[in-house]
Amino acid sequence: MDPISAIASQVWACKTCDNPLLRDMDRIAYQNFRAVHGKGFLFHNAFNVDFGKTYERQMTTGWHSIRDVYCNRCNAYVGWQYEKAEHETQSYKVGKFLMEAELLRQASGAIEKLQARL
């Protein structure tokens, strides 16, 4: 496998049950974010997840409408999705997933396998 496809096949799985939730290639590499359990990563997309109800949360960057994201196999909380941001500067986050680094585990697995589980 060449280095590029090796990177592309990296996935992030639920730490509790190993369900693959994210592709490393979907990670937005601006910076690390602050999440509830410590460090958080921002992703364009997530797989194999369920959503909670939309609610508002005050953050250091202003009010955001978010909904919590859960692993669809074991129901563990793993992060949230941004639905709306108060400030224009934060609008790049809308629709994106802020995932808790502490609750994920990096694994390698084919993307095809991940997509087949959708």
Ligand SMILES: [Zn+2]
């Ligand atoms: Zn899980």
